[in-house]
Amino acid sequence: MSSANNDPVCLSAELIRRPSITPMDAGALDILKMHLAPLGFDCHRLTFTEPGTPDVDNLYARFGSSQPHFCFAGHTDVVPPGNLLDWTSNPFEPEVRDGRLYGRGAADMKCAIAAFIAATSRVLSVFGNKLPGSISLLITGDEEGPAKNGTAKVVEWLKEHEETLDACLVGEPTNVAQIGDTIKIGRRGSMNVKITVHGTQGHVAYPDLANNPVPVLLSYLKNLNDHIFDSGTKHFPPTNLEITSIDVGNKVTNLIPAKATADLNIRFNNQHTGAELSNYLESARDQVSGKNNKIDLNVSISGEAFLTPPGALTEIVSSAIIDIARIHTELSTSGGTSDARFIKDLCPVVELGLLNETAHKANENVKIDDILTITDIYERILKSFFSLS
Numbered sequence: 001m002s003s004a005n006n007d008p009v010c011l012s013a014e015l016i017r018r019p020s021i022t023p024m025d026a027g028a029l030d031i032l033k034m035h036l037a038p039l040g041f042d043c044h045r046l047t048f049t050e051p052g053t054p055d056v057d058n059l060y061a062r063f064g065s066s067q068p069h070f071c072f073a074g075h076t077d078v079v080p081p082g083n084l085l086d087w088t089s090n091p092f093e094p095e096v097r098d099g100r101l102y103g104r105g106a107a108d109m110k111c112a113i114a115a116f117i118a119a120t121s122r123v124l125s126v127f128g129n130k131l132p133g134s135i136s137l138l139i140t141g142d143e144e145g146p147a148k149n150g151t152a153k154v155v156e157w158l159k160e161h162e163e164t165l166d167a168c169l170v171g172e173p174t175n176v177a178q179i180g181d182t183i184k185i186g187r188r189g190s191m192n193v194k195i196t197v198h199g200t201q202g203h204v205a206y207p208d209l210a211n212n213p214v215p216v217l218l219s220y221l222k223n224l225n226d227h228i229f230d231s232g233t234k235h236f237p238p239t240n241l242e243i244t245s246i247d248v249g250n251k252v253t254n255l256i257p258a259k260a261t262a263d264l265n266i267r268f269n270n271q272h273t274g275a276e277l278s279n280y281l282e283s284a285r286d287q288v289s290g291k292n293n294k295i296d297l298n299v300s301i302s303g304e305a306f307l308t309p310p311g312a313l314t315e316i317v318s319s320a321i322i323d324i325a326r327i328h329t330e331l332s333t334s335g336g337t338s339d340a341r342f343i344k345d346l347c348p349v350v351e352l353g354l355l356n357e358t359a360h361k362a363n364e365n366v367k368i369d370d371i372l373t374i375t376d377i378y379e380r381i382l383k384s385f386f387s388l389s
Helices: 008-016 029-041 106-130 151-160 213-226 274-286 312-325 370-387
Strands: 043-051 053-063 069-075 095-097 101-102 134-140 167-169 182-184 189-198 241-245 261-268 296-304 330-332 349-351 365-367
Touching: 008 101, 008 370, 029 043, 029 101, 029 106, 029 134, 029 167, 043 151, 043 296, 053 151, 069 106, 069 261, 069 370, 106 134, 106 189, 106 370, 134 151, 151 261, 167 370, 182 274, 182 312, 189 213, 189 274, 189 330, 213 261, 213 274, 274 296, 274 312, 312 349, 312 370, 365 370
Parallel strands: 069 134, 069 167, 167 349, 182 330
Antiparallel strands: 043 053, 053 134, 095 101, 101 365, 182 349, 189 261, 189 296, 241 261
8 A cells, every 4th residue: 555645544554564562663653754754743753761661662743843732642552463363364464345444553543643644744735834833743652551661751751841732632542433422531540459468377277376368358358349439520430449359379278378469440530549549548458457467558550530621622622523523522531541641741632533342352443434534533623723724
């Protein structure tokens, strides 16, 4: 497929052809730079590192130097394809069948990135240096992985270099049934917790000589599971805590274990912060009765809850969807975390991409018509944001 004139379908295929499984770039960012530089973008390849995690390549490209500044954000990294026998065609050899483009990353989210560039190219072909502001792309290779050396560090780089964003759109696959049916205006926070209750190993026939950690762990978990955090808000469902694992590593029936562990995850709305929930977990731990069992908590907060309240940005995006797709959209905060959780500290941010039906699945695909429609929507968003006729 040729990529002439930044055609979004051809560019999508170019990107899919790069097996950029986290944290490998496999040349995906080179393709973006190849298309953006001729449009006048100043491109920065940013490689970040952190002990215990792989190095990650990122790209920040900006056209213009004035405000207002609109940013498209996304990721070129993809999850592994899994069992290749589950695929009808090679996941990294894009194939069009029955009006759909197949390949790993099609939905999440290489086709959206191609649409970013195609829409931007159209706008710049008309307005060029007369654009009253700036357009940028913030593209990471770490969204599907630890998310340590990707957008989080690019955001810090932007702050250090006094790069100011006025609005951002992340191209995550948000839609359920048709293009434009869902805009994400926030996300719940997420935290993982490892609980370890220490006891004293011993024979089950002599419990007075041991200290069983299992009843203490169960009591603690019951208290947490029964706790009602809140009843939700206008834009968020209630906070929920889910116990995901309980283990003592015991392979025999006549041994009281020395320790018992459990894992849980809390998805929380913007009535809470990770720090506040950590304090609650510690307070609930201190209320658990037992034989002086030590209870360790290992808390990892992968993202705080955030909300972009309905306003100028959501109105621009919603209006563009009405104009192009002829449907009214839903403002949603459902789903897991995304890199928008890092960008929200810089500017209002929303998410709008392709359908999420096949994301991360075998035979991942998107409709060709949907690629064209989302490109038209992105173009309309840019024109509305910059008040272009």
